[in-house]
Amino acid sequence: MEKSGQRVPFTVENIKKCICRDCPVQNTSQCIRKRSEKAKEIMENIESGLVPKPEDIPGLYCATGVVTxxxxxxxxxxxxxxxxxxxxxxxxxxxxxxxxxxxGKAK
Ligand code: SF4
Ligand code: SF4
Structure with a gap:
């Protein structure tokens, strides 16, 4: 674990591995649906080396914590x-x- 207490780093690689998109907890949410569309666009167009804003990604909550x-x-x-x-x-x-x-995020 890192010293900051950040157990799972928020990286593009980890966003891609996350399976929250398939989770029944969030896949009936209209709010998540809208966010997913935006996230798909962001992820398709992200330049290498850049990381999206956590609030735009409907997943990897183990790194970012409670969903809004x-x-x-x-x-x-x-x-x-x-x-x-x-x-x-x-x-x-x-x-x-x-x-x-x-x-909240994983500790
Ligand atoms: S929140 Fe973390 S552990 Fe849960 S599915 Fe997403 S990446 Fe995997
Ligand atoms: S963190 Fe939330 S959305 Fe992700 S798999 Fe667990 S319950 Fe589902």
Whole structure:
């Protein structure tokens, strides 16, 4: 873990690995849908070496923390346990076990 307490770094590589886009907690949200369209455009056009703004990316909440969209459905099951980032950063060993969009970033 880094000294800053940032367990998972917010990088383009990690944004691409994140599977939040397939998660039932957020895929009925209109707010997320709008953000996803914008994010797709940003990711397709991002110049190498640049990193998008966290608030434009509807995922990687283990790095960025609570989502600002209010219409997510946290009665559904978080799928972070199936994500490659989960393994890579050993998130099963963290303070929070998924639902980073609801509870804040991984520590
Ligand atoms: S662990 Fe969860 S929040 Fe983090 S990148 Fe994977 S799916 Fe996204
Ligand atoms: S952090 Fe977990 S609950 Fe939230 S959108 Fe990602 S996979 Fe779903």
């Amino acid at each position: 969209c209010k219409d997510i459905d946290t009665s559904q099951m978080c799928i972070c346990g199936d994500c490659p980032i989960w393994e890579e950063y050993n998130l099963a060993d963290g303070e929070l076990l998924g639902y980073y969009c609801r509870d």
